[in-house]
Amino acid sequence: MKKSSLFFVLLCLFQLSKAVARKHKNGFESHGITTVTSFGAVGDGKIDDTQAFLNAWEAVCKGGSKGNTKLLVPSGKTFMIKPLTFAGPCKSSSISFLIRGNLVAPCYTWDVGRYPIWIRFDSINGLVVTGGGTIDGCGPVWWNIVPDRPTAMHFNNCNGLRLSKLRHLNSPRNHISLSCSEDIKVSDLNINAHFKSPNTDGIDISNCRGVDIRHSNISTGDDCIAINSGSSYINISDIFCGPGHGISIGSLGENGRFATVEEVIVKNCTLTNTDNGVRIKTYENGSGYARKISFDNINMVASKNPIIIDQNYHDTGTDGYVGFEESLDKSCHLSPAYQIQSSSNGRGVKVSNVRYSRIRGSSASDKAITLNCDAELGCADIMMDHVKIVSATSGRNLIASCNNAHGVFNDTLFFVKQKKDSLVCIPLVIRH
Numbered sequence: 001m002k003k004s005s006l007f008f009v010l011l012c013l014f015q016l017s018k019a020v021a022r023k024h025k026n027g028f029e030s031h032g033i034t035t036v037t038s039f040g041a042v043g044d045g046k047i048d049d050t051q052a053f054l055n056a057w058e059a060v061c062k063g064g065s066k067g068n069t070k071l072l073v074p075s076g077k078t079f080m081i082k083p084l085t086f087a088g089p090c091k092s093s094s095i096s097f098l099i100r101g102n103l104v105a106p107c108y109t110w111d112v113g114r115y116p117i118w119i120r121f122d123s124i125n126g127l128v129v130t131g132g133g134t135i136d137g138c139g140p141v142w143w144n145i146v147p148d149r150p151t152a153m154h155f156n157n158c159n160g161l162r163l164s165k166l167r168h169l170n171s172p173r174n175h176i177s178l179s180c181s182e183d184i185k186v187s188d189l190n191i192n193a194h195f196k197s198p199n200t201d202g203i204d205i206s207n208c209r210g211v212d213i214r215h216s217n218i219s220t221g222d223d224c225i226a227i228n229s230g231s232s233y234i235n236i237s238d239i240f241c242g243p244g245h246g247i248s249i250g251s252l253g254e255n256g257r258f259a260t261v262e263e264v265i266v267k268n269c270t271l272t273n274t275d276n277g278v279r280i281k282t283y284e285n286g287s288g289y290a291r292k293i294s295f296d297n298i299n300m301v302a303s304k305n306p307i308i309i310d311q312n313y314h315d316t317g318t319d320g321y322v323g324f325e326e327s328l329d330k331s332c333h334l335s336p337a338y339q340i341q342s343s344s345n346g347r348g349v350k351v352s353n354v355r356y357s358r359i360r361g362s363s364a365s366d367k368a369i370t371l372n373c374d375a376e377l378g379c380a381d382i383m384m385d386h387v388k389i390v391s392a393t394s395g396r397n398l399i400a401s402c403n404n405a406h407g408v409f410n411d412t413l414f415f416v417k418q419k420k421d422s423l424v425c426i427p428l429v430i431r432h
Ligand SMILES: *[C@@H]1O[C@H](CO)[C@@H](O)[C@H](O)[C@H]1NC(C)=O
Pocket: 188, 189, 190, 215, 216, 217, 240
């Protein structure tokens, strides 16, 4: 063989191998990225792409050791997917789900059955979900019409989850639920639903340890962020919340349940036109505790109840319903309730060591502070430092009410006085 023809053969082989690498028979593409369209997803917003997504997931999750650890939802397309589960465990210790395009739920209601979830991620360690795309739950077809509505995205048992740079729209119920997981980082999300849409929490946390949520905008018809039982070491910072119901701990202790939340830091947040600002809400018949909680550097813009603790909550309406995510606690190794069997009809959930510092801004109601603590249990070790809230309406009075709250205050405008270790609130006129 002449030297030149040998060169030609080698060149052909080289080109051929490149082509094979670019598009493998069963849909793998170069650089370890698997695109859902190569598994038959169409992306016209109408055709059911569920099976294509599941097949692509299976290839990435089970074939991850071949280096195909990234699943791509390409931009410029809208994929309609029905309720589905992306299940682990996967071969690789890290899987990326890159959502650059749009995902939409079917725009009709379905029977939610055992798992009221649209997109479910289960038992996947090292999962990264990001990409700048949009996730649209088509909520309006459910709101105020169907009582049992699904959560749009649920991550259960996903340790090391990283969720960022996505737009979440119009979930039928919670937009994002996190349960039974450790070491989660969430950032740069935009979550949006109509302020009258029912139970459309932005992010709901239960039975998680070590969660950092930051730099996100959340406006919905319910809590921007809700921290439920079994949660600890939760940091929330740099959130624009509102409209919505604010940032909540609880409800804790529904139906006499044992509930715990501790080590929570909420920092650098702005709450605008929210029904509540920062709230702790526990049921009178529950047991357990909410403790070591700090709210620092929070700006209220016309929030209706800027600071509120309600230790005697007894709403028996839809709020009394134990969320599906929380009801999973019996099977969660991270849940304290897993070890301590819940005793029904406790005497209340203990609230202690709560610090409010640098809380400022305006209230849209006549209330600035409401600490409604149980007569027997009380709230202990409450600290108010640099709390300055005025009425959103010029010249209007604000009220603070404190029942059975014990602690100290420092440089807190007008309402709070101290009598021994009890905080005594006095209604006082503040004009501005
Ligand atoms: C949130 O909104 C603000 C102002 O409206 C904007 O500057 C910021 O980029 C938004 N953040 C995200 C994560 O989209």
